[in-house]
Amino acid sequence: xxxxxxxxxxxxxxxxxxxxxxxxxxxxxxxxxxxxxxxxxxxxxxxxxxxxxxxxxxxxxxxxxxxxxxxxxxxxxxxxxxxxxxxxxxxxxxxxxxxxxxxxxxxxxxxxxxxxxxxxxxxxxxxxxxxxxxxxxxxxxxxxxxxxxxxxxxxxxxxxxxxxxxxxxxxxxxxxxxxxxxxxxxxxxxxxxxxxxxxxxxxxxxxxxx
Amino acid sequence: xxxxxxxxxxxxxxxxxxxxxxxxxxxxxxxxxxxxxxxxxxxxxxxxxxxxxxxxxxxxxxxxxxxxxxxxxxxxxxxxxxxxxxxxxxxxxxxxxxxxxxxxxxxxxxxxxxxxxxxxxxxxxxxxxxxxxxxxxxxxxxxxxxxxxxxxxxxxxxxxxxxxxxxxxxxxxxxxxxxxxxxxxxxxxxxxxxxxxxxxxxxxxxxxxx
Numbered sequence: 190x191x192x193x194x195x196x197x198x199x200x201x202x203x204x205x206x207x208x209x210x211x212x213x214x215x216x217x218x219x220x221x222x223x224x225x226x227x228x229x230x231x232x233x234x235x236x237x238x239x240x241x242x243x244x245x246x247x248x249x250x251x252x253x254x255x256x257x258x259x260x261x262x263x264x265x266x267x268x269x270x271x272x273x274x275x276x277x278x279x280x281x282x283x284x285x286x287x288x289x290x291x292x293x294x295x296x297x298x299x300x301x302x303x304x305x306x307x308x309x310x311x312x313x314x315x316x317x318x319x320x321x322x323x324x325x326x327x328x329x330x331x332x333x334x335x336x337x338x339x340x341x342x343x344x345x346x347x348x349x350x351x352x353x354x355x356x357x358x359x360x361x362x363x364x365x366x367x368x369x370x371x372x373x374x375x376x377x378x379x380x381x382x383x384x385x386x387x388x389x390x391x392x393x394x395x396x397x398x399x
Numbered sequence: 400x401x402x403x404x405x406x407x408x409x410x411x412x413x414x415x416x417x418x419x420x421x422x423x424x425x426x427x428x429x430x431x432x433x434x435x436x437x438x439x440x441x442x443x444x445x446x447x448x449x450x451x452x453x454x455x456x457x458x459x460x461x462x463x464x465x466x467x468x469x470x471x472x473x474x475x476x477x478x479x480x481x482x483x484x485x486x487x488x489x490x491x492x493x494x495x496x497x498x499x500x501x502x503x504x505x506x507x508x509x510x511x512x513x514x515x516x517x518x519x520x521x522x523x524x525x526x527x528x529x530x531x532x533x534x535x536x537x538x539x540x541x542x543x544x545x546x547x548x549x550x551x552x553x554x555x556x557x558x559x560x561x562x563x564x565x566x567x568x569x570x571x572x573x574x575x576x577x578x579x580x581x582x583x584x585x586x587x588x589x590x591x592x593x594x595x596x597x598x599x600x601x602x603x604x605x606x607x608x609x
Contacts, residue, residue, distance in 0.1 A: 192522070194512040217515060259533065300532055302404040305427060308525070312402070315522040316529050322510055323469065351603075360606035372599055380590035389582055393561075396570035397607045 191218040193318035198225040199234040199275070231277070231289050232345060239272035239338035240265060240381070243293035244317055245285050246307050253296045253378045261297030262320035271338050276317055281310045291371060292341075294378040336383035343387045348373060350394050357398075401428040403528035408435040409444040409485070441487070441499050449482035450475060453503035454527055455495055456517050463506045471507030472530035486527055491520045546593035553597045558583065560604050567608075 190198065198221055200206060206227055215222045228234040235241050242265050243253075256264055268274050277293055279285035290296065299308060299316050308316070339347075351373055355361040361369060380386075400408065408431055410416060416437055425432045438444040445451050452475050453463075466474055478484045487503055489495035500506065509518060509526050518526070549557075561583055565571040571579060590596075 191515045192511045192518050258529075299529070301402045302532075305401045308402050311522070312525040315518070315525050319468075319509070319526050319529075322512075354607060355603050358603065358606035358609070360603045369599065372596060376590050376592070376596050380586050382586070386582055386586050389579065393565050393568065393570045396568035397564060399568070 190314065190318055191221055192315075193322040195318050195321070196221050196224070198222070199228055200225050201228050201231050201234050203227060231292055232341070235275055235277075235292060235341040237273055238275045238341045240268035240295070241275040241277055241293040241341060242295045242297045243277045243285055243290040244297045244299070244313055245279070245290055246298065246301070253291070253294065253375055255296045255298055258297060258299045258316055258320045259324070261295065262317065262324040264295060265297075266321060266324045268338060272340065276314075276321075278310060278314060291374045291378075292345075294381055336385060339382040339384045339387045343384060344377065344382055347377070347382075347387050347391055350391055354394055354398060400524065400528055401431055402525075403532040405528050405531070406431050406434070408432070409438055410435050411438050411441050411444050413437060441502055445485055445487070445502060447483055448485045450478035450505070451485040451487055451503040452505045452507045453487045453495055453500040454507045454509070454523055455489070455500055456508065456511070463501070463503070465506045465508055468507060468509045468526055468530045469534075471505065472527065472534040474505060475507075476531060476534045486524075486531075488520060488524060546595060549592040549594045549597040553594060554587065554592055557587070557592075557597050557601055560601055564604055564608060 190196065205211075206225070207222075211222060212219065226234070242256075242261055244261075265274050265276065275293075276297070277285065277289070279289065297317070299313060301308060348370065352361075352366075352370060355369060356366075400406065415421075416435070417432075421432060422429070436444070452466075452471055454471075475484050475486065485503075486507070487495065487499070489499065507527070509523060511518065558580065562571075562576075562580060565576075565579060
């Protein structure tokens, strides 16, 4: 991270932190490690972000919009002008779960040898932060959507609201609930919701609730 | 190397080879390690190459041509059509000596944070082999497989449905109706709705209507 000029590290339920091995490996970049924010959930880590990108090798059933590392870096950097953004990595052994990945608005895939496509975590991080750095000059020509992006927590509240109404209205008795949530997450992730749109959607949901 | 599809590894005077630690770290890529060619000099390793690129962080006095990682990968790949080419890396602690670097035709520099520019060896190799792969034509193009798109009339029916409920629920008494419709159109246009998503949204609207 530091080699490419990034310094905000969030760790979700690290197995061990602070950690001697991490200290040893972070030679010269201790200030980033020491300032790492330890969270107990991915939701906590993503709170306030306007775009979260899941870096994932596995293809998923319910695919969000997928970018390669280069396009993804540009996309993330474009949004960074409007608010905090996040690259989300899974752990070394299991990667991101489907539930974790679906909390993100976009998926980023690092092009690799199809016969041996799984980069280790450090390599995946290095490639992504390198692409972020390389994308810096390009960003001036990037035009993100004009509205103010909704934050992660705005959007999570919308999902809760939708789910509550889907259940209270009886809709979710007929359908599989997990599938409903996944579909809605996928749809609204593609749309990259704006603050005002979330307000409007929640407004109509509240009116219908009465 | 294997993640990006490369398989020819030359080691010049390795401190220890074969090596247990290397075996452990090369999980799944042992064939590359086992086929590594051990040389006693850089000259021996570079014998027969038509282009050798020294990957180096330090600026050198020597007036070799310097490329960044992306341009360098293209340059190397261009020459690869005419014969073997080599990326030359120094060891973890000292990097390449000036004498070693000057045996190469070009220098490649990985853009980095000027205040902390030294990538470790594994990271530098990962970035370079990634750039080589990205420089292959067609490799970077990645197209997701979308679901069956909703038709114009599916979507228009959704807007009618939404509007009807927005009025019947009283939501649209409080807001300007035209603006509401415009916002919803804009949101769902960005999302590029699929048939199944429209069905789901209309399903929940119907349930709420009752």
